[in-house]
Amino acid sequence: SLPDEILVISPDMIVLDVNQPYLQNNGLEYDKVVGRYCYEVDNKLRGECQITEDYCLLREVLRTRRPQNAVYHHIDETGKDVYASTKMTPLSDHEGNLIGVIEATRDITYRIHLEDELAESLVQLETFFLSAPFPISIKNMNGQYIQINDKGCEALGLSFKEIITHTDLEILPRETADIFRKNDSEVLRKGKKQFVSEEKIARAGKDYYYHAIRFPIINKKGEITGVCCISEDITHVKSMQRELERKQKELQATKEYLQNVLENSRDIIITTDLSGNIATFNRGAEDILGYNRSEVTGRPADLLYADPKEYPRLLKRLYTEGGVTNHETRFVRKDGAHVDVAITISHLYDNEGYVIGTVDICRDVTTRKVLQLQLIHQDRLAAIGKLGAGLAHEINNPLAVINEAAGWAGELLDSDDRIKASPNFQEISESLSKIRQHTMRCKSITMRLLGFASQNESVAEACNVNNVINDVLDFMYSRVRFSNIRFHTKLSPEAPDLAVNPVQLQQVLVNLIDNAIDVLPAGGHITIGTEAADGCLRITVADTGSGIPQKLLGTIFDPFVTSKPVGKGTGLGLSICYGIVNQLGGDIKVARTGPEGTQFLITLPITARSG
Structure with missing residues (x-):
């Protein structure tokens, strides 16, 4: 009468007897099974016999004379998964001699599927618990937290480790803990769910308000083992309520304020x-x-x-x-x-x-006129730059003559033994060396002047950014040497060359450094750094000034936005920087700003293009 399929097998693997469920499930007749080897008969439930494998459950029972269990899985002719649990038990006579084995096989497919579904449900439940957008917590009968999700930790203002296994009294202010304990106790006493319209939690000096639903946790025996609490943050609702309550009181004050604004x-x-x-x-x-x-x-x-x-x-x-x-x-x-x-x-x-009626708001555009004049001033500066370039060309020619003449005179000194014998030879030689040294210095200055004045003539070329930065700092040194402002560099030796317009890059750096100098007090510091990462080159320009006003951050790269007094700045510098960096395929932003200073971050792709 057992639903299991039963076979009695001899130590020689001969089937001695079978029960009716086996015959019915496999569509066999009794005399077609008994007397045959066990591995020769069909077993749709267990699947094909594993006698050819290294491990055979029957042989293991015969060897150990102990019961053995196994779970078998196969796919039937309909393509469905079938799971079977087989238990083989040794059968002995009254003298203890092994006379056979009883094999009992049970269909556990439903149980396996049920376990899989249960496991999936548990995963889904755990996912819901942990990922729910509202606080959920579970406490045991002693009031200790045994589970809480991330939103719950956030609501209490504590980490999971700080909460778990602790009671409310141990981790929360006394006032809050007492309220929680009272509400938990009522749920445990009545064994029914409870809705609390408002619970207050003090966190980081601020009060937060929650709706809370509590219900008892019940085990298989019907016993209450704890309490679960699901909450909803209604702090914003409370704020809105208070705001609405203040509306009437503030209305008159608002009218007076607006009138004052209009008047002033x-x-x-x-x-x-x-x-x-x-x-x-x-x-x-x-x-x-x-x-x-x-x-x-x-x-x-x-x-x-x-x-x-x-x-x-x-x-x-x-x-x-x-x-x-x-x-x-x-x-x-x-x-x-x-x-x-x-x-x-x-x-x-x-x-x-x-x-x-109408509201007409009219703004005096004098400021705009001033900005237009400042643009004209910029054009004049450009003209001065061209004039400087012309002067540089003119100065370079006599410098070249002086340098060549000094070199020629040096060669004459070296080739004439009579002059070498002169007591003034050393002094003359050193003087010629100084002449050449200072002409080269002058030439370096004029070349930099030419470089800054010839932006429109510059084209993309393999450019070492570290060298460009050093050249710019040399050029800007004259602006800071009397104000005790210090330059610092953190240049990565692994910074790759970029195919960019070097003069455009110089202009970006000059504008950023120039702005930093304007806001720095004596003794301030400016730090320029480079770093290659993620296929990009990052250039940072940081100062130790007082930071950018918060109200300007959103428009800092817009034209004509400046914090400098009228006449001190056009508000075009950062806008130009943004345009150049954008043309190079990069990005520029304020990485940080505050009382301790400001840092700009320029990100250029390694394959930067020319503007």
Whole structure:
């Protein structure tokens, strides 16, 4: 009656007897099985007999006279996996003589598949537990944490090792621990899940709030063995609630603040009604245009325009395009003088969303004019550079003559024994050597001047970046020698040559170093480094200045952005650097900045291209 397939086998491997399940499962008749060798009969459940293999379960039982177990796996004729568990037990007579073996085989395919599914479910459950985007923790009956996920650790502000096996009292502030213990105890006492709308956790000087669901952990026997807690961070919701509670109180203060901003803005800020008449006129408008607000309130806004017909055209654009942005026009002051402004016009709405007029914000574009003058100044500097190049060429010619004459005179000295015998020979020889040394120094200076002045003539060439950096530092030394600013280098000897325009690279380095010098106090340090990594060459320029203002970081590489006073900088240096590095196929960014200084990082591909 057993569901297992049973065979009784003699020590000679002859089948002595079989049960009905075996015959039915294999479609065999009793007399076709009994009397044959065990390895000759079919066994669909266990699969083909392994008698030809080195290991045979039957032989092992006969050898050891001990029971043996094995699990067999094969693929049946339908292509499905079949798993069978076989147990062979030695059979002895009353005198202890081995008279046979009982083989019992059971189909465990379902169990194996169930175990696989269970293992997969456990993996999925563990993955969910560990990767869940909300805190999950499990405690035992003693209140000790026995499991917690990453979000749970984050919520408590502690590491896994600091939490696991500890109780709330051991790791959390007393107030928080008491709340957790009270809620855990209620779940364990009632044996039911519990929802807590708000739990507070103090972490790093700040309060965090959570929704929490707790439920008991129950074992196979139905016994409660612990408590699981799943939480949701509602700190942002609490913040929003507090924000909403403050809205009414802040509304009046906000109105007063905005009014104060409008009044104290240096821009012209005007509002008009639906008829185009001036409704408000701020202090900035009074200062720039010379009118008192009482003189213009209620009057048509076109009185401010040099061309009164322009205002209706702008209103038409407002209603057809939805707004007017940075339109340049000209206003007329009360004294008749003209003021160039950039005007932005938008609709003014009431609390219910209806249009009740316009808001006109006008900015004096004097600053832009100054920038245009600075660009002209840059053109003049370029012209001076060309003049310097011409002077360098002119100086090089007499330098070459002086150098050659000194060399020729030296050769004469060396070839004339009478002169060598002169007591003044040594002094003359040293003087000629100094002449040649200083002419070469002058030539080096003029060559550098030529290099910096001839950017448009430069082409890509195999360029040793370390050499370019050293040349730039030599060139910039005159700027820092009296301010006690020190140059330092951390140049990698393994930095590869790049196919770049060396003068463009010089310009980038000069701009960065020049900016660093401008912000450094006496005794500051500038460090330039190179490093080859990941198919790129990295160049760093770091200073020990006070850092870049946070508000400028997002636009630091935009044209005309500068922290220097008017007249001290055009705001084009970093923009030019960005353009050159981009042309070379690289990238430039602010790697770090703060009170201890700023570091720029230039990344160029090893296969950099010429700009």
